[in-house]
Amino acid sequence: MKFFVDTADVDAIAELNDLGMVDGVTTNPSIIAKSGRNILEVTKEICDMVEGPVSAEVVATEADAMIAEGRKLAKIAENIAVKVPLTWDGLKACKVLSGEGNMVNVTLCFSANQALLAAKAGATFISPFIGRLDDINLDGLELIEDIRTVYDNYGFETQILAASIRSANHMSECAKIGADVATAPPAVIKAMANHVLTDKGLAAFLEDAKKADIKIV
Numbered sequence: 001m002k003f004f005v006d007t008a009d010v011d012a013i014a015e016l017n018d019l020g021m022v023d024g025v026t027t028n029p030s031i032i033a034k035s036g037r038n039i040l041e042v043t044k045e046i047c048d049m050v051e052g053p054v055s056a057e058v059v060a061t062e063a064d065a066m067i068a069e070g071r072k073l074a075k076i077a078e079n080i081a082v083k084v085p086l087t088w089d090g091l092k093a094c095k096v097l098s099g100e101g102n103m104v105n106v107t108l109c110f111s112a113n114q115a116l117l118a119a120k121a122g123a124t125f126i127s128p129f130i131g132r133l134d135d136i137n138l139d140g141l142e143l144i145e146d147i148r149t150v151y152d153n154y155g156f157e158t159q160i161l162a163a164s165i166r167s168a169n170h171m172s173e174c175a176k177i178g179a180d181v182a183t184a185p186p187a188v189i190k191a192m193a194n195h196v197l198t199d200k201g202l203a204a205f206l207e208d209a210k211k212a213d214i215k216i217v
C-alpha cells in the first residue's frame with residue numbers, strides 16, 4: 001500500500017520523505033487554509049520535494065470553471081493530481097481533465113456507486129472518506145471493502161485512495177482490505193510505530209543493560 005501524506009506542512013512532509021514514507025501528498029482547501037500560504041506556492045514547493053502525485057483541489061463548482069482551475073493547477077508540476085469533488089460537474093471535469101492526460105483524484109466519495117461513476121469518468125484516484133463516515137455512525141472501512149470488490153469485479157484501474165484516516169488502526173485495516181493508497185496526517189503515520197509492548201520491552205532491556213553495565217564502545 002502506498003502512503004500519501006495528508007498535509008501541506010512542508011517540514012512534516014520532509015521528515016517522512018527522508019524516511020522513504022512518502023509516495024505522494026494530498027491537500028484540500030481546508031489544509032491549504034490551515035497552512036496560511038498561497039496555494040500555488042506551497043503546492044509547487046511540495047511538488048519539488050516529492051516524486052509521487054501531489055493532489056491539489058479545485059474550488060469552483062461548475063464543470064467549465066473546474067476544468068479551467070484544474071488546467072492551471074496541472075501547470076504547477078508534472079506530478080500534480082487535480083482533485084475534483086464527486087458531484088456531477090466534478091465527474092464532467094474529471095472526464096475532460098483525465099482525457100487531457102492529467103492525473104485526477106475524485107474526492108468526497110461516500111458510496112460505492114459514486115466510486116463506480118468516478119472510475120467510468122477516468123479517475124486516476126478515488127478518495128473514499130473513512131473518518132467522516134465513522135463520525136456519523138456508518139462504517140468507513142466497509143466502504144473501502146465495497147469499492148475494492150466493485151473495482152476488482154470489473155478490472156477498473158482507478159486506484160482506491162483511502163482518505164479521512166484518523167488512526168493507525170485505519171491504516172492497517174486499509175492495508176488488509178487492499179486499498180491501493182492511504183492518505184493520513186503525519187501524526188497518524190508516526191503513530192503506526194507505537195506499541196505498548198515495544199515500550200515495555202525496551203524499558204526492561206535498558207534497565208538490564210544499566211544493571212550489567214553494558215557499554216558498546
Ligand code: E4P
Nearest residue numbers: 006026028131132163164165
Ligand atoms: C484527503 O484527500 C482528504 O482531504 C482528507 O483525508 C480529509 O480528512 P478529514 O476528514 O480528516 O478532514
